[in-house]
Amino acid sequence: MALIGILAGGFIGLFSETALNIALPTLMQELKVDEGTVQLLITGYMLVIGIVLPLSGLISHWFPTKQLMLFAVTIFATGSVMAACAPNFGWLLFGRMIQGIGTGLLLPLMFTIAALLFPPQKLGTVLGIIGLVIMFAPALGPTISGVILQNLSWRWIFWLFLPILVVAWILIRLTVPNLISQTKPKFSWSAVIASAAGFGMLVTAASLVSNLGITSPLVLGLLAVAVVILFGYIHQQLNSSQPILNFKIFKNREFNLSTWVIALNFGIIISSMYLLPLLFQRGLGISAIKTGLWMLPGGLVNAFVSAASGRLYDRFGARKLASGGVIFALLGLTLLIVLTSRATIAHLVTAHILLMIGVALIMSPVQTFGLSHLKRQQSGDGSTIMNTLQQISGALATAVTTTLMAWGSSLAETDSQRAAFIFSSHFGFGFILLLAMIVGGLIFGIKAKFPSHEEIE
Structure with a gap:
């Protein structure tokens, strides 16, 4: 039961990363804001997560585990209510950033509590379950939001969080013990x-x-x-x-390369997941619910490939998998860049699936490779740095993508709004393609070998 409560809180935090993307065109229309402003709902949320996440380890040694988890769920619920009741964009953005505080605390605590709560012989199964939640929550976000937008207001995306958060709060209150000692380290x-x-x-x-x-x-x-x-x-x-982020571990070449690959790859994921729903709706004129349904295959394929990548890593290593991932990602992005107003939905869905296969083949294998080359006592610092830079990279990539789209829109020579948006999207996807090419170059620097026992002791 303790695991269910922890997973419910983590699921909502990850679900929220993609759930709002599909509502952005609606929000732009109702709140009278442009792409440059509405993308702050994505970048602001991820920025707060990136700031809070590295502090969670220190905070967990200052406050009891149960109280900290309950606070994280409560603050996320508070942000959800603020966003659901928002009278204007500024209030909505503020609520969204409050949500980010909760997510920034919940995600690392989810893994820490699982490691302390379960014996070693069960930990593999538990971490596998957590991994499935991490993969499926973002995949389901656009689809569920599309159904909500078809029948209800965008505000119900935020109200939807509350029943799950209440269940999570109750289960955490009843079942999660205080597992981490309060040593109150200085910072x-x-x-x-x-x-x-x-x-x-x-x-x-x-x-x-x-x-x-x-x-x-x-x-x-x-x-x-x-x-x-x-x-x-x-x-x-x-x-x-006692650093918040131990930057000294960047001296490890394999970890250094892997971290930048992971950060840029996450930027590809987040910026493309921001742009794709807009392309479906504003470029092809597809409704919100159909957009959610057409994005589901790519999300599910990404989840399944991510799940399989662990076994594939043991057999092929990070370099071969990630190189294949870059090829898939480049194919998908190329299809998106050549998209025209006459393109079919199948064209867009195929591009999305190829891209999601690619980023999945890069993410987990390279992350495992990088962390496995650190000494055991450095693995916690390595994971924190990777997760923090992922969030910052996602926010920056989304902001740059939006800027380039605005530039592309000013250059469009057509009276058709759909054609103009598709033209401007080429500039955004061109930037994402550049990120993928940089990732490919960095991957060539990754050695094919697994770390020796002496390297991690």
Whole structure:
């Protein structure tokens, strides 16, 4: 029962990452905002997760496990109610970012509690179940949201979270024990503030480019300040005895390469999952419910390939799987770039499936490869860094994709809104294609060998 409560909270956090994407055209129309503004609902949510996630390990040693889990579920529910009742876009964005606090706490605690709650002989099965939840929650997000939008208001996407969160809260309250000792380790508040300010300014600057332009004094000022703050933050973390993020492990070549591959690959996933629902609805004129249904095959294929990649990794290693993944991703993105207003739904669905196969073959094998080359005592730091940079990369990639689409839209020479949107999407997918090519180049640097026993001791 404890596992069900933990999984329910984690499922909602991951489901929320894709559930709102399909509602973006509706939100743009009802709240009278453009793509550059509405994408803040995605980038803002992921930015907060990226800021909170590395702090969860420290916070878990300050507060009892059960109370921390209950707080995470409660704060996510609070954000959901705020978003569901939002009278304007600003309030909706604020509620969405409050949700991010809950998700940033829930995701790492889900794995930590499972590892402490179950004996080693059962842990493999438990982690397998958690893995399935992680894979299927984002896959189901667009489909379930499409059904809701067909019959109800977008606000019901947020109301839908509440019954599941209530069940999760009750089960956690009744069944989850306090597992982590409260040692209350010291940490630097200046580092926490620098992390939030630096990453926040970086993502905000990238988000504002689509409306203000790259030469805007505000954009350039935010970028400059963000770089200075992040440089100071990294320097402080490298010289800290108790860093929030242990950047020293980037000295490990295999981990370093793997981390950047994972971060860029996640940027491909999130930016494409942001753009695809818009393309279905605004480019091909498909309804929200049909968009959700047509996106389901790609999501399910991604989940199944992700599940199978563990066994494939043991047989082929990371480099061969990830190289194949890049080929699939490039094929899918090429089909999206050559899409025209006369394209069929089958064209778009095929491209989506190819892309989802590709990113799945890259993600899990490369992550496993990178973490396996760290010493055992460094694996926790490695996982935290990978997960944090994934969220920041996803937010930045979405912001850049939106900016390039806005530029493409200004160059479109057609009176057809659908044709103009498809034309502008080529600029966004072109950027995602560039990310995939960079990933392919980095993968060539990954060695084919598995780590030796001495390397991880």
